[in-house]
Amino acid sequence: MNKSLRFLIVLVPIIIFTFFANVLLIEEDEKFSKFTTKNFPPFELNDLNGIPVKNEHLDGIKLVNVWASWCITCLVEHPFLTKLSDANIQIVGLNYKDSNIKASAWLQKHGNPYILTIYDPRGDLAFDLGVTGAPESYLVIDNQVVAHIQGEMTPKKWETIFHPLIKKASNKT
């Protein structure tokens, strides 16, 4: 009895740890595949210059990027977004809880990768979209949100999550 007890004392933790390692590794693969497509919420907002923006502006393949001048990580991902826009990816900015003076100044200083920027000072659209903070990026194809990345957009995330979907969509048309 004593021997099996001693054996158990070591075996049980090993089983528990293997189990958790298993759960942890499976979760990583599945995290992004579970996203369900939804319609882009209807909105009535202006861009930074006060010109109205409508849902029609989101037809085609668009990358919607939530950013703000107070957001530091946005600055970190900014060079990569610029690269994407140079590669003819259409990026729509969603300026989140910011003032348009600061936001415009920010774009002037660091460069503007966006084809247009929706100005959402109260975060209404962001709320409907389910934004939890800046930066966040959504892949919108014909007014449908098909994928979502929280936090900094990195080349790796772009390649593994957004890029395959864009390929698929452009093959169809």
Add this chain to the structure above:
Amino acid sequence: MIGEISHFLSLSAVVILSLILIFNFFFFFGKIHPNQLSLSIRLFNQACWLVFISFAMYVYLAINDDFSIAYIASHSNSQLPIFYKISSIWSAHEGSMFLWTVFLTAWSIFFINSLDDSHFLKKTTLLMVSLIILGFLLFLLLTSNPFERVLPFGAIEGADINPVLQDPALAIHPPMLYLGYVGFVISFSYITAYLFHGNFELEWEKDIKNWSLVAWIFLTIGIALGSWWAYYELGWGGYWFWDPVENVALMPWLAATAFMHSLYASSKSSVLKTWTMFLGILIFALSLFGAFIVRSGIIDSVHSFANDPQRGLYLLIFSGLITLLALGVFAYRIPSLNASKFVVSGSKESFLSMNNILMVTSIFSIFLGVTYPLIIEAINGEKVSIGPPYYNTIFTPLVLITAIFIMASVDSLWQRSKPIKSYVYKTFFPVILSILFTYFVWHITETFSILSYIGIFSGSLILFTYLLRVLNNFFYKKFINKGSAVAHIGLGLLFLAVSLNSILSYEKNLNLAPGESIFVNESIKEFSFDDIKVLKASNHDVISVEVSLLQDGKNIFLNPQKRKYATRGQITTESSIYTSILKDTYLTIGDQLENGSWTFALKINYFIKWIWFSASLMVMGMLITIFKKIAT
């Protein structure tokens, strides 16, 4: 610059700790060098001081708003008072891990230096704690670096601390809890060292006793503060939710409580030694497990930090290795430990070992509750959640058995059993009084729920047992262990308060327009919505509501609020609470409806403040025990 120095100091600590481990490893095979120990101690102390200075510099950076450091920029703000600038350090993953490591270092340096240089376990304990500190420092620097800079441009303004964390209780809650969690690194390392050493004739309990008592106090305060904060700031309206993160804090607490009792027994009569050692290892292993659960984001909870599987994997492997190391030596040594005498049934030891079994059963039940959803999801992909009904059903019988054993064990003797007759005599009054009391509650409330009444009976059993002893002590000068009596009265009160709270409390959802007033029930004759205002504060907008109640013939004014914070856009609910001895009147506002009226959640929470009061009684009991020990 200061940021880099701070970072560099932490890195240097890593290097020094590795050095200690490496050269001791080489000496392990050769002869013991005369200077080996003193060199290790010196290096160890230096490494600890490097960590402290590094943290102090980090605090300095936070106070002076260095927003070029990414972590500070995303969790602090120049408008914050200094107090919250400092507490913003532990408001998210990286900084709180830093604090955790600093506390780990602090406990270790104090403990190691409290041991004589000639102490037979000093070297091995030192190596154990060095290994653990090194593991956490590497975790901090490799996977969650708080020193990371945003280059080339720093932010002009920080993103602000999460508003629900801007609260004194929450600023103190994490440090207290961490002090408790990591405090058990002492018993863990020391016991492991003792098992490695292998000479079991030597005394060991007294070296770690007071340290563990102090760690227990911190852990208890930490948990109680967290529960209090959730009640009045988060607007949850209750005190305990069996949230996974609450559960992973409760598991080490139960293990620690069992350990305390077991340590007491093994220092008196050398039985239960195996149990005590097992529990001592278990506490820290459960703390590590808790850290893993919270930091890996494996389970969704209010406390989850940003998910990062890499962190989870590191923590899992590290804590797995540390735990297996300790449990492996333990399993290897069991046969040589077990030399002690068997336990006399009916003796104090027998009751204490029952206590251990009950505590471990509770821990196992909670563990099952936490992991069950994961197991089910792994098997068939279904999502299930385990809630209060599971825990209530499991714990109520355990509470009853615990209460009966506590009552019986109070008068038991070490190593001897007592005739059954004396138990009948001693337990007669508590049992009768408890039955009467339970009947009395039933008579007044006229509600019935079997689980709650078992709770009430159990609570009053413990309470009356100890109150009678206090009276005996007062009038007949009979011996009483004061610390134990106070702590157990706290426990009895806790069971009572929790059970009474569950049968008496109720909730009403009301719906009123401004200026309206309604009749709620016999106790609250009038509820009037007097006024609503929209105010502007420096960093948030406030919807402030004034409500007056006519409760039990008294006029009460309540002022619940809703706040919207500008920087993060977060909406928080500020509940308004009126406290009387028996109950809390707890009011929060909900949303405005289309017809212009507002929804209110009115909760009448009976005996809820007594829950925290009983927690403080337990802490007080423990303090009395410590001071009595120091005095003698």
